[in-house]
Amino acid sequence: MMRKTTTLTTKRFGFIMGILFAASLVTLVLVTFFGRPALSMNEILFSESSWAREIFYYVRLPRVLLGFLVGAALSVTGVNFQSLLRNPLADPYILGVSGGAALGGVVGLALGLSFQLMLGVSFIFALLSLVGIYWIAQVGGRLSSSSLLLTGLMFNAFAFALVLLINALVEIGQSQQIIYLLMGSLEATSWNTVLWLFAIVFLGVIVTTLLSKNLNVMSLGEEAALRLGVNDQKLRKIFFVVSSLMVGASVAVAGLIGFVGLFVPHVLRLIFGPDHRLLIPASALGGGIFLVVCDFIARSVVTSGEVYLQLPVGVITALTGGPFFIFLLRKQRASIL
Numbered sequence: 001m002m003r004k005t006t007t008l009t010t011k012r013f014g015f016i017m018g019i020l021f022a023a024s025l026v027t028l029v030l031v032t033f034f035g036r037p038a039l040s041m042n043e044i045l046f047s048e049s050s051w052a053r054e055i056f057y058y059v060r061l062p063r064v065l066l067g068f069l070v071g072a073a074l075s076v077t078g079v080n081f082q083s084l085l086r087n088p089l090a091d092p093y094i095l096g097v098s099g100g101a102a103l104g105g106v107v108g109l110a111l112g113l114s115f116q117l118m119l120g121v122s123f124i125f126a127l128l129s130l131v132g133i134y135w136i137a138q139v140g141g142r143l144s145s146s147s148l149l150l151t152g153l154m155f156n157a158f159a160f161a162l163v164l165l166i167n168a169l170v171e172i173g174q175s176q177q178i179i180y181l182l183m184g185s186l187e188a189t190s191w192n193t194v195l196w197l198f199a200i201v202f203l204g205v206i207v208t209t210l211l212s213k214n215l216n217v218m219s220l221g222e223e224a225a226l227r228l229g230v231n232d233q234k235l236r237k238i239f240f241v242v243s244s245l246m247v248g249a250s251v252a253v254a255g256l257i258g259f260v261g262l263f264v265p266h267v268l269r270l271i272f273g274p275d276h277r278l279l280i281p282a283s284a285l286g287g288g289i290f291l292v293v294c295d296f297i298a299r300s301v302v303t304s305g306e307v308y309l310q311l312p313v314g315v316i317t318a319l320t321g322g323p324f325f326i327f328l329l330r331k332q333r334a335s336i337l
Contacts, residue, residue, distance in 0.1 A: 008275045016272060020285040024068070027289050031296040032056070032064050062194050067186045067295045067313070068288035069194070070254045071264075073201045073246040075287020076208055078261020079280055080243045083219040084236055085134075087148060088266070089328055092247045093258035095148070096155035100129025101244075101251035102181060103159045108252070109177050110170050115252075119196065123248035129155065130244055184257040184314025186295050193253050204246040205284045211235060212276040219276075257291070257314045259321020264290050266328070294320070 033039045039052055039060065074092060081090035081097075092098045104125025108118030137151040160182075167178045180187075208215070217230045225232040250257075264287045265279065272278055294316040301311065 008273075008278055013278055016278060017281060017285070020282055020289075024285050024289055027292055028064055028068065031292050032060050035060070035296060035300050058191075062189050062191055063186050063295070064292055065194050066189045066197065066253065067292045069197045069201045070186070070250045070257065071260055071287040071289070071291025072284040073197075073204065073250045073287075074257065074260040075264040075283040075290070076205055076261075076280055077243040077246050078287075079265045079276065079283050080208060080215070080239050081261070082265060083215050083276065084239055085148065086219060086221070089149060089262070089325070091259065091262035091325075092243075093256065093260075094152055094262065094325070095130070096133050096152040096159065097126050097130045097244065097247050098251055098256055098258070099156040099159035101126035101248040102256050103129075103162055104248065105181055105252045105255075106163050106166050106178050109174055109181070110166050115193065115196070119200075119249050119252050122252040123245050126248040126251070127241060127244035129159075130240055181251075181255040183312035184255040184317075185312050186254055187310070189253070197249055197253055200249045201246060201284075204242045205281065207242050208239065209277075209280050211238065212280045215239070215276040215280075219274075255314070257317055259317050259325060260287055260291055262328075263317075263321040263324050266324070291317070 033041075039056055077092050077097075078090070081092065081095060082088055084090075092101075101122045104122040105118060107125070108121040113121065133148070133151050133155055137148040139147055163178065163182065167175050170178070214225075214230050214235050217225050217228050218232055218235060265283050268282050268286050269279060272282055291313065295313045298311040298313045298316045
């Protein structure tokens, strides 16, 4: 039974994006002011004490914005990979692209590179990982789901082994940074980091949104794309580069956060349909909302008396996306059998 699709009109696009944009603003405001400690507008604007303003401007707000940007980047790259590889299980974390970016970030940390150079190294490693996994996974010119998943798993294991080797050789301070990178955390951030990531993610979302109509055609297959006048190979390279840039930047600033690019696009695809002209910008906002909420849960759910503890946000996304991945895997296997 074929699923009924709804034609994307300007009115429908504006209505859906308006709702998602409003939901994003509400979510950002709520998670910024709530939590431990809770903040109020009165304390920030009118209180003589500066602690509330310090927490708001230099801790809470940059963390929330960073989480929104990372969620947007991972969700959009998930849409790109699922469409380009024509594989519903494709995700930067599962494919091993995030693992490659993490290896690049660890190399940058070990070498003591500046933040900007570390972003560049993470991007290069992410791109090389994607190209290598894509090439290795092909069997007889065809790319099967099982081959892609096995290649991604093997590459992740190899990348983590190298990370652990580097971790054993660096100083204690660098080792602590590497552990944070592997767990996935939005805790250590600054406005400089947020601005850099905003520039990269904004560029990536704009480029992919402008090319989203072509992505609709490319998802039909290479032959269909050629018949419709779309240069599949050229556009595939553009999407791979842009996606690797967003993944590399996200991993460099927040570490390994899995399953965002798997969970969010599938949920939004079920709600709004498969048209990438809507799905890509919707995934940017939806992914941002999802990761911000997960981070709010991570920093609010664990307490021990007067001691305030935080979970890595990657734990929450894995607990959400892991079972969903198993569901999709079983569903795909059932459809094949």
